[in-house]
Amino acid sequence: MGANSRLTIAAHALAWIGLYQRQGHEVATSEQIGSSANTNPVVIRRLLGELRRAGLVESRRGVGAGWSLTRGLESMTLLDVYEAVEDGPLFAMHRAAPDEGCVVGHGIQPAMQGIYAGIEETLRSELARVTLEDVLRDVLAVPH
Template identity: 90%
Template sequence: MSANSRLTIAAHALAWIGLYQRQGHEVATSEQIAASASTNPVVIRRLLGDLRRAGLVESRRGVGAGWSLARDLESMTLLDVYEAVEPGPLFALHRAAPDPGCVVGHGIQPAMQGIYDVIEETLRRELARVTLEDVLQDVLAVPR
């Protein structure tokens, strides 16, 4: 299984837009953001669509089209971004119900769900502690 990078790429896009706006630009294009993230602009547009629905970015069409932050980086947390781009639970249970006649099949889902609930609550608490401003400052502190 491969790891999901949607949260990372969404945080990358938001930090990039925030820095770009601080440099005096009003809007950023998906092509510019995609070049920084080394991904396809379509991937960026899909993520930005999710972020727009969550109220984190705004889009402008026509002349001067592009994306801008809807809120300051200081007021956005990684939890806000996570909730915008990762709509489902962190972990899933079986797609088909396990054999209830088997002792493991009978008890695995309740046992795992309890563990998953604790992990997800810990993840959400930690993501809520980190703002996108924190992320941008950490990015800018990395030596080149």
């Protein structure tokens, strides 16, 4: 089971667009962002589409096509990004119902649901306190 990188790639894209706009550019292309993230532009476009539906970016078609932020990085949190690109809970239960006749099979889901709810609440709280401005500041502080 591999780790999911959608939140990281989406945060990368938003920070990149934010920095690019600060440098005087109006829009960024998915090819430019994909090059920075070393990710196929099609993947970037899909993520940006989800970010657009969440109101974090907008796109322009035709001449001068590309993506831009709808608001400043300081007003976007990692929770905003997480909710835009992640669907469903962080952890899932069994795909098939466990054996109700087994003591562990009977009690595992209620026990794990309580644990997972606490983890999810902590995750959301932590993501809500970090803005994309914080992320970009930390990115720019990393020595080359």
